Amino acid sequence: MKKQLTTLAVSALFASTAAVASTPVMFSSLDNFNAPDENAVGGVRLAVLHGQVDQLKGVDFAVLGMSETNTTTGVNFGLFFGANKVNESMKGVSLGLFNWNTGEATGVNFGTVNMTNDVKGLNASFVNYSTGNTLVDFGTVNLSETSTVQLGLFNNTTNIKGVQIGLINCAANGFFPCFPIVNFAK
Structure with a gap:
């Protein structure tokens, strides 16, 4: 029974992540450049200078600039003069030199x-x-x-x-x- 509940919980987690986010890994930079060209992440994103997506669930790394999302569930890390901006809602932890949440x-x-x-x-x-x-x-x-x-x-x-x-x-x-x-x- 315990094994079935664990399997069900892990399956639900992957299903909810897949339904909400289009890509598990992303690189973002200036001029709304996202590789792959998606607007949601369910995993890890690296934003250099300025990266912007609508939704992030997972871990977001900002390097030498600002990572910007509308909604974030997870962790924002501002590395090497990185900053975090969340426009609508953040659930989790923001760690950075500058955290901006409107x-x-x-x-x-x-x-x-x-x-x-x-x-x-x-x-x-x-x-x-x-x-x-x-x-x-x-x-x-x-x-x-x-x-x-x-x-x-x-x-x-x-x-x-x-x-x-x-x-x-x-x-x-x-x-x-x-x-x-x-x-x-x-």
Whole structure:
């Protein structure tokens, strides 16, 4: 029975990957060059300078430039000055010098600079800047519209739902508008 369940699970994984993605391996570069010429990847992609596809499920490597997708499920790696941009949704982990997510992210953004919108997970970097709602921001400077937890030297949000811990903590709805060490919602 256990062997049958394992076989069924592996078959379902391959079937879902095949139904969604057209190619298991891709190379992308400037001017929307993709080899093979597909718009979805279910496996591994290497983007050099600037690579763009609609959907990626798997692992995405960006080298000397930016990897751009509309939706990503998996891992984005920015290697050798690589950056990651996701336009609609990311589920997984983004690791890069610069992570740019204009939609919704579920998982972890880990880099030098994270520019995000809505994050259900962790932003960890030197600078975290979010125009939407974040769950946890951990960095030297954390700037967001709405956040639940901010941990850093300087934290600033319009709406804190939980707590800010840092050297300077500013929240429009905070117990104090700006307060050292800790601040929380009124």
